[in-house]
Amino acid sequence: MAAAVAEHVATKPGAAKHVATGQGAPARTAVRAQAARQPSRITSMEASGGAEAINISGVRHFAGGRMRHQTAAESRSSVGQQYISQQMGASSPLALLAAVPGVNFGNSDPLGLAIRQTLTVRGLGTTEMGYVLEGMQGIDQAYYQPYMETWADGENIADMTLIQGSSRIVDPTSTASGGEIILTVRDPSDKMGGHLSYSAGSYRAQRVFARLDTGYIGNSGVKMFGSYSYTAADLFTGSGRNHRTQVDYKITKDWGDYGKSSIYASYDNWYNARLNTTSLSSWEAANKVDNNFSAGNLAGTFDPTKSNSYWKPYVYKSEDALVSMQNTFGVGHGVTFHFNPYFRWEATQAPGETSVSANSLYNGDQKVSVDTSGLYLSNPSTQTFLAMSNTRQNIYAAGLNTYIDAKLSSTNTLQAGYWFDNFSLSQLGSLSPLDQNGNAANDFGAYPLRSTDGKVVSGSNFTLQQQTHALYIGDTQSFLDNKLKVSAGFREMLNYVSGQNYSPGTQDKFSNSFSAPMPRVTISYDLNPHMQVYVNGITNARAPMPSNTYTTLYNVSTGKISQQGLPSAKPEYTIGEELGFRYHGAFLASVALFNMNMTHHQIATLANVNGALVNQAISAGGETIRGVTAEVATRAYYGFSPYVNAQYVHATMDNDMVYGGQVYQTAGKAMVQTPKFMANIGVNYQHGPFFANLAFKWVDSQYSTFMNDQSMPAYKTVDVGLGYRLPSYSIVHAPVIRLNFTNLSNVHYLGSIASPTVSSKVSQPGYYLAAPMTALMTVSTDF
Structure with a gap:
């Protein structure tokens, strides 16, 4: 919220901010003497309550870290390292939020190696959330997918916070129409040390993680850490083995009383043999013969007479590197200055398989000829051959977010700032012919099929640039001895897109621009030291997805348009x-009633473009969302600390949909991917060195078509974790052994809706299978 209240932190002046670095190990509290001589200007500013910070130290956790005392005048939920360290070591960061109130998470891979992780919050999807990592915008800006697995390893995550239905006014995000997820990476330890872990489990899963902390280097005020991990596992069904390499690095510089600087960098290399989607009827048929995990599987062996069936051409490859620098300086007179530049690069290949004929090939809308002498023809009489359909992208993003916190008086704090982001994308959709064994010349599509005149045979070939500017200002005024806080803010986002379509056809250059004013106000009142009420009014905007909105794409077999570019799309x-x-006292409890109205709603779905499954958007018009969320957590009693949350949501469409030139009467229908009821029950147990946790989740059925003529069945799952802290010995500090199970009862269920459709009579929705019971054992230690 605009200049809303900072979370309460019981931090003594000058105390170091530090989070436990080991799995179950206590936080190291050593503080350099020279840094603790007196309160720094930055610490004083944060403690004042004027800044809208996610503060992660000195916070008392309930139910094993599942719930934290929040004070901002909006719904917020956080999980920290205490909770993360007891979960499955290879979990996706999104999976760590699965039990948070309002989250509908579809887990198709508990080992965190699948790119298709779906999440909705209060009915709004993964691409409608804002994502912030260490002060930078974290999403893949082509499709607005977070791919949070590439951000940081779980051992390096200090805090994850979800703001349901809102966003912080100072954050660099242009997609937060449904809320915001903020990930904070741990700071390097004050003392030299490190952490090692090894995991092994189901589906030949293996994972190794190693981290080294330098501690403070002399009297320089500098400390750093570097970590490396490698994770690999087979698919739980079908063929293929996934693997991912991750490198994280962070350096911080303590400027004493004047501030702090940090640089965070990470590199990720990802190889994902993707799961295929399945229809409801195929899954039900497989279930009848107790073989539901075969539904929709891609073939393990190559058959040149069949297309769209072999697993190898569907392997997703990605390289990702990012750097974020955060600087916070006290400049005197109650003013704190924040200066946060960042950079990100991605190279991705999201291919599929298709069958084409040399007699009917098009580059854009122009028919072309190819030399077939070097091709393996599956049907020589029709000149047919199979090909890997490539979708290669190169992405660059750079930005700067800078703002000030100014304490104008003992009861008033002002925030004001500016954010700029520059994003560029080049995409080439091409064909790589397969040989008799089903292999392409290069996995990244480096040697695409060319016509006899030397041009790449392509249905998509374009470049795109997007610039985003945001100006924002917010003010918080306290009354009645800080019991009443009123915040008001305003944010103006300006977005400009331009591009060049190199495919021959109807579209050449294109551009679009818009501005979105976003006022907001919040009020909170402390009824007594243990009770708070709040009310807020929020506006947010989300720019259209660049890659699948503005550009016209073509079918390489017919030359017809497969996606019509919409340069005038609205946010x-x-x-x-x-x-x-x-309420916070003997236990924690919260309840929130919410109402949201949305216009120009864009629903993310998967579409087959020349054999490759790519993200596209369906325009759903307006939507009204109303509901209630509640959660309760306790401290430990006899070692047990329970946690419960639940949500009811009623989301309906406001308009009829136009699809394929036909009007569908969808006004008043329930929104897709929005279960009416969800509930989570968790219990943490700790006694001496032993700890355990149990999580039960129930998700109601949810519609998969806008006409509400098909739905995904409800499901219930149970996850369990067990652990034991071994005694330290020599340089081995706080070793831990733990065993985690997901879907313990091995429930056969559909985990999420991959591709909602207007009606099952028009086309069948696609679903992702949920993973069966998965076990992972982890041994870890600090040193």
């Missing part, structure tokens, strides 16, 4: 209100 816009109550 999503949401207006939301929330009324909440919190």
Whole structure:
């Protein structure tokens, strides 16, 4: 919220901010003497309550870290290292939020190696959330997918915070129409040391993680850490083995009383043999013969007479590197200055398989000829051959977010700033002919099929640039001895897109621009030291997805348009209100009533473009979302600390849909991917060196078509974790052994909706299979 209240932190002046670095190990509290001589200007500013910070130290956790005392005038939920360290070591960061109130998460891979992780919050999807990593915008800006697995390893995550239905006014995000997820990476330890872990489990899963901390280097105020991990596992069904390499690095510089600087960098190399989607009827048929995990499987062996069936051409490859620098300086007179530049690079290949004929090939809308002498023809009489359909992208993003916190008086704090982001994308969709064994000349599509005149045979070939500017200002005024806090803010986002379509056809250059004003206001009141009520009014905007909105794409076999570019597309816009109550004392409890109205709603789905499954968007018009969320957590009693949350949501479409030139009467229908009811029950147990946790999740059925004529069945799952802390010995500090199970009862269920459709009578929705019971054992230690 605009200049909303900082989370309460019981931090003594000058105390170091530090999070436990080991799995179950206590936080190291050593503080350099020279850094603790007096309160720094930065610490004083944060403690004042004027800044809208995610503060992760000195916070008392309930139910094993599942719930934290929040004070901001909006719904917020956080999980920290205490909770993360007891979960499955290879979990996706999104999976770590699966039990958070309002989250509908479809887990198709508990080992965190699948790119198809779906999440909705209060009915709004993965691509409608804002994502912030160490002060930078974290998403893949082509499709608005977070791919949070590439950000940081779980051992390096200090905190993950979800803001349901809102976003912080100072954050660099252009997609937060449904809320915001903020990931904070741990700071390097004050003392030299490290952490090692090894995991092994189901589906030949293996994972190794190693981290080294330098501690403070002399009297320089500098400390750093570097880590490496490698994770690999077979698919739980079908063929293929996934693997990912991750390198994280962070360096911090303590400027004493004047501030702090940090640089975070990471590199990720990802190889994902993707799961195929399945239809509801195929899954039900497989279930009848107790073979549901075969539904929709890609073939393990190559058959040149069949297309769209062999697993190898569907392997997703990605390289990703990012750097974020955060600087916070006290400049005197109650003013704190934040200066945060960042950079990101991605190279991805998201291919598929298709069958084409040399007699009918098109580059854009122009028919071309190819030399077939070097091709393996599966049907020589029709000049047919199979090919890997490539979708290669190179992405660059760079930005700067800078703002000030100014304490104008003992009861008033002002925030004001500016964010700029520059994003560029080049995409080439091409064909790589397969040989008699089903192999392409290069996995990244480096040697595409060319016509006799030397041009790449392509259905998509374009470059795109997007610039985003945001100006924002917010002010918080306290009354009645800080019991009443009123915040008001305004954010203006300006977005400009331009591009060049190199495919021959109807589109050449294209451009679009818009501005979105986003006012907001929040009020919170402390009824007593243990009770708080709050109300807020929020507006947010989300720019259209660049890659699948503005550009016209073509079918390489017919030359017809497969996606019509919409250069005049409008942004999503949401207006939301929330009324909440919190209690913190012997236990924690919160309840929130929410209402949201949305216009120009864009639903993310998968579409087959020349054999490759790519993200596209369906325009769903307006939507109204209303509901209630509640959660309760306790401290430990006899070692047990329970946690419960639940949500009811009623989301309906406001308009009829136009699809394929036909009007569908969808006004008043329930929104897809939005279960009415969800509930989570968790219990943490700790006694001496032994700890355990149990999580039960129930998700109601949810519609997969806009006409509400097909739905994904409800499901229930149970996850369990067990662990034991061994005694330290020599340089081995706080070793831990733990065993985690997901889907313990081995429930056969559909995990998420991959591709909603307008009606099952028009086309069948696609679903992702949920993973069966998965076990992973991890041994770890600090040193």
